[in-house]
Amino acid sequence: MSAAAATAAASYSLVRQPAMETGLLEVSMGPHHPSTHGVFRMDVRLDGETVVALKPVFGYLHRNHEKLAEGMSYLASMPFTDRLDYFNSMTNNWAYALAAEQLLPIEVPERAQYLRVIMAELTRLVNHTSLVGFFLNDLGALGTPLLYAFRERERILDLFEQASGARMMCNYFRFGGLRCDVPEGWLARARAVVDAFPRFLDEFEKLLCENEIVLARTQRVGVLSGAQAVNAGITGPMLRASGVNYDLRKVDRYGIYERFAFRVPLGSAGDCYDRFMIRLLEMRESLKILDAALRDIPTGPVMGNAPRVFKPAASETYGRVESPKGELGFYLIADGTTKPYRYRVRPPSFINLTVLEDLCVGHTIADAVVILGSVDIVLGEVDR
Amino acid sequence: MIEGVAFYILSTVAVLGALLAVSRRNLVHGVFALLLFFAALSGLFVMLMADYVAAVQVLVYVGAVGILQLFAIMLTEHVTGDDLRRLGARGWFWGLMLAVALPVVLLLPPLLNGEPPVPPAAPQSTARQLGSQLMEHYVVPLEVLALLLTGALIGAVAVAHGPEKDPPGKDRPA
Amino acid sequence: MRLLGFGILKGMAVTLENFVRSYFDRDRRHHLFTKEYAWEPGAPAEVLPARADTTVTAHSRNFPILLHDGADPMGGIRCVACQICERECPPQCIYIEKDYDEQGKYIKRPAIFDIDLSVCMSCQICVEVCPFDAIVMDSQFELSTANRFGGLLQHRDQLLKSNEYYHRIHPEEARARDDRMAQEKAEKEAKQAAADAAKKKAAEAKAAAEIAAEKSKPEPSAPTAGGAA
């Protein structure tokens, strides 16, 4: 033990500033902190309880996804897109399939279009229920909302397992349609799950939306103004919670979304409570889409006339989808071979994370955890 | 007979607590020893059949005053007594002399001329009597005391508040 | 403005309902849907029969297996070691070596067919690209072994499973796959038959042409024509 360390240990004292002044406390809410949704670290400088500075540190889950894709065929990197945002494998697949179909135009049959919308909206339900459950868990509600949310998520994951064979890593979409059709009886089971879902939403809203403690802990916490959100490139429910009307399903009208009548909920204050409520309301809109899609889905093939070997001509494209976390985009450069020259993913939760410091400064450390919960990040997508 | 044994136990604990409170270098240990002394004192009150005072002693001294001192220690710097600074104990001899002389002077006369004072048989419920006394006979001093304490409280808060701190958002020198 | 507490009371009413209903809600659909003792073999009757012993369904896919028709594994093996799946596999976890007989001629069978289960991510791309329906996904997932490297490397004999086993675990998918294969075989035979018929017709046409050619020539030896046809 060097002399310096000995004296430091000997004169160890908590309080560095004289008298009433308390020093700045450096805290690193480490990669494996119980409430950071995966391996994500926040270096927070505290003055007493309030956050003075916050530096998000991530990269612990970086798997070199984009460089890997350059060495494999187009189809081979489809299963890897499941691992991006491991809560919504279907929407990840769809974004990649959409981008690839722009490289080599393949006509997608009607039934596949309907099934794509159904799968995407079911994933949105899964993501928003889990998010609301985790958010309440950060607030301290000891597991009850989370377990109610997971009870519903289990039913939808069973549907995914029956359709694609796996609960979370579905790898179900292909360029030009879907890998296989849903087994018979699946649509009836899906109809049953969709009909039972509003009961869960009412129960959830009755349990939490007027709860005074939730109101006190989330309102006016982590306020993000509309202009600031647009400036930072925020997309998805976080942007709509700040009052900006931007939903890719309405803007791009990709897939067959223009056939379904659904509305886009908009927040006013842009604080944690709005982000929490927007996701609850979006679930109700998704239920409307699912009702309509399940009602008039036609029969027929689910796979278009995709070529045997996917070898697009030299070109570049950017396909994007409204994933539950925001605008998930795939930027592909094809050079005429079977392997993409460049494969870039626009991860919505990574970009939504950039404003974390502006939201947290001035709040207490307990609020910083709640704000992180409301931003809804998944480290698979943040680190790629 | 049981009272005698209890008395001796309690008084030794009290004296020990007081001695520890004075001699310990680590201030936190000192405060805890002091609290031990207060607790032993309240035990003595129970033996004097003044159970109300004993309960108040525990509530006020051990519960409130002790915590206050610990808070004070936490907020001041370098008092945790780990470093080796030590006040030179110069006047320990005269202190000892005084400590021996005082009890002798106080206790000698009664001991000489007869039996030790018998504790008076206190009436059964002291709380009711104290309450009525406070409210009827001593109501004016009670109110004055209350005002004094509130004044002291407000003064303490004003002093402790210190200069208006600048908003936490601005970066501060570490 | 709500008095402090009504929202909380409403929330508590929800949890109380869940608590009470968990005792009286017999259809176990909404409230107490976790199954007690679902695992032990002698699980009580009210556990839903469809998933009595395990949570695997007829659709879940875990690790690939090789299929063989008939009883003899090596005799009826479908895999011809064309190595397409080895090339297409995203995490490159399949290793194949062709089988040669004594004279060194390639016989359509894999000598070595290894899948490293620790690398495989059960993405089912090998099943899609296989032209011979030789590889399908199994739903067996209890494959943990003591040693990490050798134990999880499954060789050809461990991977080989019979078609009946495939019908047992994935009835629907197996039936669809067999129908498709039968249909393709039927088409091939039909094409084959059509090709034979066409060849035969072409042969007859040629023969008829020869007869016609001989008739138009002078009739030196009329009786031989019949024998040649």
Place this chain on the structure above:
Amino acid sequence: MTQTLLNLLAIAVPLAVGFASLFAFTTWLERKILARIQNRIGPNRISLPFTRFRRLFGLIQPAADGLKMLAKEDIVPRDADKLLHLLAPILSLVPPMMVLCLLPLELPYATAGMRALQAAALDNAVLLFFAITSLNTLAVFMAGWASRNKYSLLGGMRAVAQMVSYEIPLVLSAAVVIMAAGGMNAQAIVEAQRAQWFIFTPWGLAAFLIFFIASLAETNRSPFDLPEAESEIIAGYFTEYSGFKFALFFLGEYLAIFAVSGLAVTLFLGGGAGPWVAAYPALSCVWFLAKIFALIFVMIWLRGTLPRLRVDQLMGFAWKFLLPLSLLNLFVAAAALKLAKPWLSWPVGALVLYGAAVALSRSHRADAAPRTYSYAE
């Protein structure tokens, strides 16, 4: 002399053993009730070793936890304050144990002579109750300080501040009952409620609610469980404790819950009173425990529903809402008892208290209300 010692033992030992085993039962109860609230089943796997019993509904789970705690290694940080580190769990256990014997719990076999320790003899039992429970704050501070860990000290300071600021509404709401019953003797309070439990009077109900909320904060339960807030950086004062010292802290917490809800039952719910008590006097002990477990059920129910309060909201709630309300309740109760005309004082008292509560909650976060949202096509 030996007779009084025997009496003391005859009272103290069953209380200690009884409530410690009730602690084990309550941990099982808490896990089962929380599980049922969350659509799960709770512990049901442990079976008695070497016996055929398979389905014991997890009743052996507390014994298994206790054994596990005993087997766990007891880590003491290197530069921790060894003596205080050991003393803290003991000090957190002693006050609740001592306070349990103050509760007017007529043990069925206790004859007149042996009930010396019950509340009958001590005429200021309630004051002694609060005096001894204030020692708990000391134990929390000692644990936080002795672990020499920056986070546990901050957690300890938070917990101490919380306990100190919730002690005042606790005492004030008890003062209302003392005023109504005319004395601090627990037995006299139970007698005074023979006609009507104090909870059925408006000021009694208000005092009960304040007392219950303050007791939640005093024992670090449900919405006020700041110290164990794992979602924040400060993991609470018992971070550095493992093994049986950790279990002692939990034993102390649960005994404090028994003690505080026992006092609530004595003050507001008429102690051991209940139907058929006249016929079988032993039944009063059963009724007393039943009421305690009713309160404990509500605590567990709250724990399964409510999120946690932030530190400053918690303090604001104590000083700006509970304290003024309990003071006002003191005046209302005094006026009601003085007027002694129930048909007038009850409605007026209820109205005043309700009005004050609404005004207070409105003055704080007036805008904290659920919002309505606009939709874009």
